[in-house]
Amino acid sequence: MINALTIDVEDNHRIVARNLLGQQGPPSEAVVANTNRLLEHLRNRGVRATFFVLGEVGATFPELVRTIVNDGHELGVHGFYHMEVFRLTPEQFRREIGDAKSLLEDLSGAAIQGHRAPTFSITPQTHWALDILAEVGFKYDSSIFPFQKSERYGWAGFPLGIHRMTLGNGRSIVEAPLPVVSFLRKRLPACGGGYLRHFPYWYTRWAMRRIQRERPAIAYLHPYDIDTGPTPDWLRTALAAAGNPAAFYLAYQRRNRHTVESKFVRLLGNFRFAPLIEVIERVLGATSGMGP
Template sequence: MANMLTFDIEEWFHANYDGVLPDRSKGSGFRTHMDTLLRLCRETGCKATFFILGCIGEDYPDVVKAIAREGHDVASHGYGHELAYKQTIGEFKADVKKSIDILEDLTGTKVLGYRAPSWSIVESNLHYLEVLVELGMRYDASIFPVKTFLYGIPHAPTWIHKPVVNGRELDLYEIPMSVMRIAGRNIGYSGGFYFRFFPKWVIKRAIHAANRRGSSSIVYLHPREVDAREHRLDLPFKENFIHYYNVQGTPAKLEDIMRSFRFTSIAEHLKDNFDENAKLTLTAELVR
């Protein structure tokens, strides 16, 4: 069974903590990080979905083109890493559309999917998913079925589904982040802090368990998480722990996980596993 590999493509300073003003003049190792991720994909035979900020497309057009050229799924992460639940619906639509236009101009391929910065599609703005349908998108991967101080819808479905908003099923697939049950609660295990926090054997066991149930797991990481030498935000203790714990161990862990399981992109997973209409539509749009 193929699992899904995803990366949120942003700079080291893209975060959503109140009162944190990063010094963007420090530069970054972004190109090196992207070289690492693309090399790992090539060497392990994995395909991935890259959720890319529109501003990254403006600053690094060659990187976006390389992602598309190597056969990966180019999707939107919004334009400037603004929290969706802090935007009006009009601001949200303009933000997403701007990113789509930039990415499509660079790749010549339709953008099929979206992930909100910091998982910022929550109960209060779930109706924003209707905007994605209006923009012609085929899937969303913004909902994390957990509850944290920043994000989450703890009772959200944990399987791929078409969400119901305002009593209407949307023509859009929701790809929720993978979770496992611990003490009656949903806990992430395969991305970001959770990927860095849990030992490799826990992640592997959880992926195997999901696969035995007939479900695919989703891995997600950020470019900054493959380089412990990258600049760091000046954060309070709790936020610093969440943002940077065990970054030094991430590259080797990621490579091992990628070599231990088969990974594909979200678009390819939908094309291969869902209804014929979805297969035909996604195939046509992927080859444009």
């Protein structure tokens, strides 16, 4: 079984500053350093992946986008400013994804087919976003976590496998849901982000093996998941000045980060991966109209 490896390229510090302090500004160099470390591991192992890149990261660091594409990886869109779908009107969402798609296509010369929403924010409440994705020209989406975590995250009962959805606007789009493992009649999230960070490696390996018996697993992580450096001074000072009790949040975000890079390398050694577009083409076949 060939699984998909997907990486959401964003600068966590900038997103924290924006969401918690309302402070605007470009992404920091940390996103470049961390992404380059992931790229190096992939190069060493000869593995190709899908990078869902934020528009603001591409606008600030165009060279990073070119490196990703030159290394043979697939480029996708992760929105422009990491605005969750539930914060946006349909017209704002159209602008977020349209602007990011045009920018990344101009920078790379590659046609972009795939999208991942920030914090998996396509849910039963925001499924209108899929219609707009199809209208803007996306061939597939990978934003739905098929289990219920909260009202703003997850979609209980959503089908687990890659499939084509017919939309209300008469169009269709392929959805590639995030990985959950079925166990004791429950759906457990696995194989990425916080689940990779908090749980020991054996959990991820167990989940990957169990999922890939039935369908490809779509693993995911962020460049900042491997960043073990301290919270930068500018952010710590700004949070303290605002009296924001985010120290706890940042500590939680950092918990176990030192384990992620070695788990990532073990994953690359233990499982086969390809860019998500190639996995989708394998599952749906040549009739899916997913080709160039």
